[in-house]
Amino acid sequence: MTTINHWIDNSQQLAELCEQLQDATELAIDTEFMRSDTFFAKLALIQLSDGEQCWLIDTPAIEQLQPLTALLNGPQLTLVFHSCGEDLEVLDQVLSVRPKKLFDSQVAAGIVNIGYSMGYARLVENMLQIELGKEDTRSDWLARPLSDRQKRYAADDVLYLFRIYKLLLELLEQQQRQSWFAEEMLDLQRVAAERREALDYYLRVKGAWRLDALSLAVLKRLCEWRERAARALDKPRSHIVKDNVLLELANNKPTHMSQLHQIDDWYSRSVKRFGEQVLQEIANVDHNDLPDELPQPLSRAVSDVMKKMRVSINELAENQAIPKELMCNKKELESILRTTVEGKCVWPVRLVDGWRGSMVIPALQLVIDSSDAL
Numbered sequence: 433m434t435t436i437n438h439w440i441d442n443s444q445q446l447a448e449l450c451e452q453l454q455d456a457t458e459l460a461i462d463t464e465f466m467r468s469d470t471f472f473a474k475l476a477l478i479q480l481s482d483g484e485q486c487w488l489i490d491t492p493a494i495e496q497l498q499p500l501t502a503l504l505n506g507p508q509l510t511l512v513f514h515s516c517g518e519d520l521e522v523l524d525q526v527l528s529v530r531p532k533k534l535f536d537s538q539v540a541a542g543i544v545n546i547g548y549s550m551g552y553a554r555l556v557e558n559m560l561q562i563e564l565g566k567e568d569t570r571s572d573w574l575a576r577p578l579s580d581r582q583k584r585y586a587a588d589d590v591l592y593l594f595r596i597y598k599l600l601l602e603l604l605e606q607q608q609r610q611s612w613f614a615e616e617m618l619d620l621q622r623v624a625a626e627r628r629e630a631l632d633y634y635l636r637v638k639g640a641w642r643l644d645a646l647s648l649a650v651l652k653r654l655c656e657w658r659e660r661a662a663r664a665l666d667k668p669r670s671h672i673v674k675d676n677v678l679l680e681l682a683n684n685k686p687t688h689m690s691q692l693h694q695i696d697d698w699y700s701r702s703v704k705r706f707g708e709q710v711l712q713e714i715a716n717v718d719h720n721d722l723p724d725e726l727p728q729p730l731s732r733a734v735s736d737v738m739k740k741m742r743v744s745i746n747e748l749a750e751n752q753a754i755p756k757e758l759m760c761n762k763k764e765l766e767s768i769l770r771t772t773v774e775g776k777c778v779w780p781v782r783l784v785d786g787w788r789g790s791m792v793i794p795a796l797q798l799v800i801d802s803s804d805a806l
Contacts, residue, residue: 437486437587443496449487450499456482458535460512460594461504463519464573464586469671471662473518475526476573481590483598488586492574497527504529512597514538514552514589520624530624534617537596543613544603548755556592559599564588612787616758619782633659637675641726643682649722650714651682657713661706672706673698685714727770733805734769740803741765744795752791760792768796772806 440446453459464477478489478500491497504511504523510533513519523529541555542548553564564585571582578586604610626632634640634648634655643651655678662669673681677698686692692707693700730738742765749756764780771778777800783789800806 436484437488437583439488439490439583441490441493443494446489446494446496447499449489450503453480453482453503454506455508456506457508458482458510458512458594458597460590460597461519462513462586462589462593463522464571465518465522466572466574469668471666471668472525473522474574475522477578477586479586479590481587481594483591483594486587486591488583490576491526493576501527501529504531507532509533510535512537512593514555514593514596516620517624520620521627524624524628534620535597535600536617536620537593537600539616539620540600540604540613542755542758543609543616544600544607545753545755546603548757552589552593555596559596560592562592564592615786631656635726637679639679641728643679643725645722645725646717646719647682647685648725649717649719650685651678652723653713653717654678654681654710657709661709671702673702673710681710681714687711687715730766730769731805734773737799737803737805738765738769740799741768741796744799745792748791748795759788760796765796768800769806772800 438449440449460479460481460483462479463475464479465473465475467473475491478491480487480489489500503509504527509531511531512535514536515538516534516536520531523531537552537555538550541550546555546558550558553566556562556564571578571585573582604613634652637651637655640648640651654673658669658672658678661667661672665672669675674697677695680695684691689703689707689711692698692703692710695703741760745759746756749759752759760783764783767780768777779789779793783792
């Protein structure tokens with residue numbers, strides 16, 4: 433298969449490309465970016481393909497990127513990714529791109545039971561019997577000029593992706609699972625929106641469940657402050673304050689700088705820079721608006737019920753020829769068990785409203801009904 437690759441590195445070329453592609457309804461896309469000591473990723477390259485041609489867009493070299501934003505946000509355009517989570521984040525941060533239509537080949541491969549969470553190279557080998565080189569996986573994509581080998585690697589990421597996309601569409605239709613896949617794409621967009629807000633980061637801090645309501649309110653406020661600071665300074669969260677330090681601050685609620693300097697894992701320079709802000713955030717916590725305390729880990733008896741649920745899910749997945757990981761996740765099982773222990777089982781919305789519900793809910797209900805621990 434002969435493919436034409438184009439290198440786009442100025443505003444005029446980009447504008448002409450976007451005009452050429454303005455009526456496109458499907459494009460394979462990938463990004464190359466670097467993230468080391470910054471909060472925001474540094475976008476180094478965007479690759480596009482319509483299945484016949486590939487365009488490598490040198491984003492750092494181009495001043496006027498607005499035409500690309502308009503193209504990728506087009507309401508008629510389906511953007512085809514492989515494992516789109518980080519790509520969506522980077523495109524949103526750098527270009528304000530929030531695609532209207534998504535196709536994630538990694539998710540589709542799971543739905544049609546090719547494999548769950550399969551890497552791109554492995555999927556290409558599985559579906560096209562083509563082995564891709566891995567030499568440039570860890571390239572410095574911000575360095576210029578890129579080598580011919582790097583450019584070929586980048587082009588392959590979208591060239592074969594477009595071909596896989598067409599094959600996966602056929603398989604989804606053959607297995608009558610298009611509606612299942614459509615639900616998964618909507619869920620991906622929902623998750624991307626939640627990550628943009630990042631208002632629930634405090635729930636992910638290890639050990640937060642041990643905090644009382646007031647301490648949890650302090651942790652929540654400090655996490656929100658750190659998020660603003662990290663974005664404003666373009667520094668990783670841990671360069672502002674580490675999670676374990678936030679947990680200690682929430683527990684102890686210091687009121688003086690001298691107390692901050694006694695924290696082992698918070699560097700003196702960082703204390704001097706952010707200490708007063710931290711003390712102010714702690715002092716400003718609203719004692720009349722406290723969050724609910726987080727649930728404790730499941731008891732051993734209830735954990736045993738979860739194991740039985742997992743066995744049931746595994747059997748169901750095998751019968752339906754779909755990876756077990758797509759049926760029901762650990763967080764959902766925990767939620768089901770907690771609400772059951774509290775007296776009224778509440779099924780997660782994704783199960784009630786989605787394609788899984790008619791299969792998963794009856795299977796799990798049988799486990800619940802037969803358990804003496806609930």
